[in-house]
Amino acid sequence: MRAMDIIAAEHRNMRLVSDALAALGARFATGTADGTALHTVELIAEYFETYSDRFHHKHESDVLFPLMRARSDRGAEMLDQLDRNHRDSHRELARLRFLADHPNRLETGNLKALAEHIRAFRDGFETHLRIEEEQCFPLAREVLTSDDWKMVEVAFAATSDPLDHENPVEAVALLKARITQLLPSPLGLGGTLTHAPATSRGWARPVEPTLAVEAVTSGYGRNDVLHGVSLRIMPGQLVALVGANGAGKTTLLRCISGVQPVSGGSISFRGAPIARMTSADRVRAGLCQVPEGRHVFAPMTIEDNLRLGAYTRPAGEIDRSLEEVYRLFPVLQERRHQPAGVLSGGQQQMVALGRALMGNPKLLLLDEPSMGLAPLIVAEIFRIVRMLRDSGVTILLVEQNARAALSIADHAYVMETGRITLEGPGADLLRDDDVRKAYLGL
Ligand code: ATP
Numbered sequence: 001m002r003a004m005d006i007i008a009a010e011h012r013n014m015r016l017v018s019d020a021l022a023a024l025g026a027r028f029a030t031g032t033a034d035g036t037a038l039h040t041v042e043l044i045a046e047y048f049e050t051y052s053d054r055f056h057h058k059h060e061s062d063v064l065f066p067l068m069r070a071r072s073d074r075g076a077e078m079l080d081q082l083d084r085n086h087r088d089s090h091r092e093l094a095r096l097r098f099l100a101d102h103p104n105r106l107e108t109g110n111l112k113a114l115a116e117h118i119r120a121f122r123d124g125f126e127t128h129l130r131i132e133e134e135q136c137f138p139l140a141r142e143v144l145t146s147d148d149w150k151m152v153e154v155a156f157a158a159t160s161d162p163l164d165h166e167n168p169v170e171a172v173a174l175l176k177a178r179i180t181q182l183l184p185s186p187l188g189l190g191g192t193l194t195h196a197p198a199t200s201r202g203w204a205r206p207v208e209p210t211l212a213v214e215a216v217t218s219g220y221g222r223n224d225v226l227h228g229v230s231l232r233i234m235p236g237q238l239v240a241l242v243g244a245n246g247a248g249k250t251t252l253l254r255c256i257s258g259v260q261p262v263s264g265g266s267i268s269f270r271g272a273p274i275a276r277m278t279s280a281d282r283v284r285a286g287l288c289q290v291p292e293g294r295h296v297f298a299p300m301t302i303e304d305n306l307r308l309g310a311y312t313r314p315a316g317e318i319d320r321s322l323e324e325v326y327r328l329f330p331v332l333q334e335r336r337h338q339p340a341g342v343l344s345g346g347q348q349q350m351v352a353l354g355r356a357l358m359g360n361p362k363l364l365l366l367d368e369p370s371m372g373l374a375p376l377i378v379a380e381i382f383r384i385v386r387m388l389r390d391s392g393v394t395i396l397l398v399e400q401n402a403r404a405a406l407s408i409a410d411h412a413y414v415m416e417t418g419r420i421t422l423e424g425p426g427a428d429l430l431r432d433d434d435v436r437k438a439y440l441g442l
Contacts, residue, residue: 003153004137010056010156011129017047017179018125025118031108039390041100041114043179045093051176057086060132063155064140071143078135085128092121178236208271210235210363210394211256216265218255225251227418228265233363233396233411238389240409240426242402242439248418249398250292253367256396257289258282270362284312286362290352292371298341302332305340305351309358318358325354328384346377353384363394370401382408402439406430414439 021044024037065079099105099114144152211233219225225248233239241249254260256267258279267274274282288309296305306325310318326333329350335343340351349369356364366385370378378401386408389395399405406412409426414435422429429435 003149003156004141006153006156007056007060007137010051011133013176014048014052014056014125015129017044017176018122020044020179021118022122025115025122028111028118029115031111033106033111035106038100038105038114040179041118042097045096045100047176047179049090049093052089057089059152059155061086064152067144067148067151068136068140071145071148072139074143075136075139078131078139082128082131082136085124092117092124096121208235209233209268210237210270211396212266212268213252213256214266214268216252216255216267217263218251218260219263220251225418226255229415229418229420230265231413231420231423233394235394236389236392237410238385238395238397238408240397240399240405240412241415242399242405242412243415244439245400247415249415250367251418252415253289253365253396253398257287257365280312283359286360287365288356288359288361288363289365290356290367290369292367296340296343296348296351296355299339301337302340302343302351303336306332306354306358309355310360312359317360321358321360325357328357328387329354344377345373346380349373349377349381350384353381353388357388357393361393363396364388366395366397366399368399369397370399370404378404402435403430406435 021041024041024044027033027037061083065083068075069079095117096114099110099117102110104110209232211231213229213231215228215230217224217226217228229248229252231239231241241252243249251260255262258274258277258281262275269282269285269287274285274287277285297308300308303322306322307318310321313321326336331347332350332354335347340348343351353366353369369381369385373381382404385395385397389408389410397405397409406426406429412423412426412429413420414422414429422432422435424432430440
């Protein structure tokens with residue numbers, strides 16, 4: 001009975017995430033939390049909303065339960081109860097988000113309220129699953145015909161649910177991968193972003209890296225600069241590449257964007273090799289670079305600079321992207337008719353970022369965005385980079401400012417004289433003794 005296998009696998013997936021939520025809740029109960037833990041709670045709420053509400057509950061309430069009601073009067077009350085739970089879950093999740101994103105989110109009182117809400121949410125969730133597994137599904141097995149099961153199976157196998165995403169299944173798998181990655185290791189879901197979760201259906205398809213650089217070599221004339229560099233960026237990740245002056249970081253970025261020839265190895269973008277693609281085709285495919293030194297066109301207006309970034313896009317989409325960039329950088333909207341040359345360094349960096357975003361990037365390549373900027377402005381730029389990541393943009397951030405880059409990166413690579421010498425989660429590298437000595441001046 002395939003439909004039941006799918007449902008059982010979905011329950012297993014939801015239980016894993018619910019267990020992780022409960023473990024976070026136990027920490028909050030003691031009044032301890034940090035921003036990442038609270039952000040993880042928000043992502044878990046989003047996971048339940050997208051996965052449970054829009055896939056799982058919908059298929060049950062719209063297809064499975066009505067078929068059961070049509071076949072038998074038995075279980076009507078139980079089905080009413082399960083339907084009610086489905087309808088209420090949205091409100092419960094909204095409360096979870098509210099507490100995790102509250103202005104006083106880190107205060108003990110709020111954390112205790114959050115812990116309490118998580119406990120109640122989880123109790124309700126466990127009871128709901130138990131009623132389904134112990135009462136509802138056995139009854140369904142008894143009363144549904146084989147044609148009914150076919151309909152249930154079709155509903156559960158459908159991937160065209162009304163999620164605002166090209167591929168809803170992948171979107172949810174990514175969300176789960178992001179949660180896995182953010183969870184402190186003892187609470188992990190038994191995987192990392194580079195290893196796609198491998199259970200039924202929702203996670204069955206491996207998540208393909210957005211960028212895979214394999215053993216790339218390159219240089220200038222007879223001077224070899226890159227000696228077999230490999231790195232990966234998964235969708236939605238913010239990956240940092242740090243290293244001293246002259247290590248080869250910019251050369252690698254130039255290989256990725258196609259302005260520097262590769263003499264060995266391979267580079268794949270969203271699953272396809274890009275060796276034969278011109279730079280312009282790479283931009284069209286969604287590889288957008290913000291160059292070192294920003295390169296804004298000083299005499300042109302800010303708005304024209306931004307529009308330049310959209311030269312590969314259909315005209316109808318440009319105004320919408322422009323609005324999004326202005327929402328992100330209100331100061332650019334205020335000054336949109338002024339020449340870009342009058343802006344401060346930080347604002348010019350915003351123009352350069354905005355211009356790349358106008359190309360609707362699938363991967364944003366940032367080369368030294370902090371270069372030459374005052375510390376306060378650097379903090380603002382990094383806040384924006386992090387915000388872009390949180391909004392789903394996949395980013396490769398090349399930086400000499402290792403501390404700032406590692407503190408916002410999901411994953412990071414250290415490059416020394418053309419070789420990757422270390423890699424790991426940004427926060428781990430920030431604590432690594434060798435990295436601290438070599439790059440953080442400690
Ligand atoms: P930085 O942070 O200073 O930009 P980087 O890590 O990005 O450093 P690259 O700019 O990639 O390093 O430089 C790597 C090596 O390649 C350096 O030894 C540099 O001198 C050399 N190099 C860079 N560009 C060229 C070029 N156009 N012609 C010849 N050699 C070059």
